[in-house]
Amino acid sequence: MIPCVKNHFHNDLRSALIRTESHLFYIDECSEGLVQCDTHATCVNLPGWYHCECREGYHDNEVFTANGESCKDIDECRTGRSTCANDTVCFNLDGGYDCRCPHGHNCTGDCIHDSKVKHNGQIWVLDNDRCSVCSCQSGRVMCRRMVCDCDNPTLDLFCCPECDPRLTSQCLHQNGLLTYSSGDTWIESCQRCQCLGEVDCWPLSCPPADCDFTLVPEGECCPRCVSDPCQAHAVRNDITKTCEDEHGITRFSGSSWVKHGTECTLCQCKNGHICCSVDPMCL
Numbered sequence: 614m615i616p617c618v619k620n621h622f623h624n625d626l627r628s629a630l631i632r633t634e635s636h637l638f639y640i641d642e643c644s645e646g647l648v649q650c651d652t653h654a655t656c657v658n659l660p661g662w663y664h665c666e667c668r669e670g671y672h673d674n675e676v677f678t679a680n681g682e683s684c685k686d687i688d689e690c691r692t693g694r695s696t697c698a699n700d701t702v703c704f705n706l707d708g709g710y711d712c713r714c715p716h717g718h719n720c721t722g723d724c725i726h727d728s729k730v731k732h733n734g735q736i737w738v739l740d741n742d743r744c745s746v747c748s749c750q751s752g753r754v755m756c757r758r759m760v761c762d763c764d765n766p767t768l769d770l771f772c773c774p775e776c777d778p779r780l781t782s783q784c785l786h787q788n789g790l791l792t793y794s795s796g797d798t799w800i801e802s803c804q805r806c807q808c809l810g811e812v813d814c815w816p817l818s819c820p821p822a823d824c825d826f827t828l829v830p831e832g833e834c835c836p837r838c839v840s841d842p843c844q845a846h847a848v849r850n851d852i853t854k855t856c857e858d859e860h861g862i863t864r865f866s867g868s869s870w871v872k873h874g875t876e877c878t879l880c881q882c883k884n885g886h887i888c889c890s891v892d893p894m895c896l
């Protein structure tokens with residue numbers, strides 16, 4: 614039970630956010646079982662919303678659906694993403710592919726990776742990411758993040774900062790009150806932060822808002838569609854939707870002017886709608 618609940622927001626994605634006296638608590642819709650993702654997608658929890666992300670082997674062709682039903686199988690054979698070596702034939706499967714040996718051939722099970730031949734059973738580290746380990750298994754390349762066994766003395770601490778025993782691997786939260794261990798992640802000011810010897814933050818991604826007028830509600834990170842143009846923080850300006858001001862002058866969407874006969878009333882054209890407000894700093 615969370616104490617001191619003041620407000621409770623619920624948005625159209627059934628995502629929720631609870632604000633208390635001093636902290637924001639985000640409900641994890643994924644683990645709370647509020648979300649049913651398509652079988653081809655996995656649930657990803659983010660503050661104020663969630664989305665269903667396509668599983669490996671599936672893609673959504675940039676058609677976004679909240680429950681992931683747009684995730685379709687990738688044809689690795691046709692798109693050239695397969696790793697089958699020359700002696701095998703690529704065979705597309707739902708969510709993956711297979712490298713099959715044609716009848717009468719003696720296939721090696723070797724793989725092609727980055728235009729190089731990798732032998733069946735070979736294990737290697739990626740050139741551009743030393744923390745990923747790949748292997749060739751019967752024509753198929755499998756890559757995964759290095760497993761961090763902190764008891765392994767030859768462990769690469771760059772890839773496994775959570776195993777670094779030095780005190781410098783501790784981070785201080787932006788508010789100066791909390792400490793984090795290496796590898797910990799948290800959300801601050803609409804950014805996802807991670808402790809990797811130092812605090813590293815990057816912006817959260819938001820679901821697309823497919824509408825002309827959007828605003829970011831207080832306490833949330835992502836824009837939402839609004840019907841009232843004058844409430845909108847952002848407008849997808851359409852140059853064909855002009856406004857006519859008090860003098861009958863045509864104004865393009867996105868342009869602003871001081872209302873005739875006033876000193877401090879600023880008007881703006883938002884896709885054919887005129888929104889005026891008094892600038893309190895001007896009075």
Ligand SMILES: [Ca+2]
Pocket residue numbers: 670686687688689705706707708709710
């Ligand atoms: Ca496939």
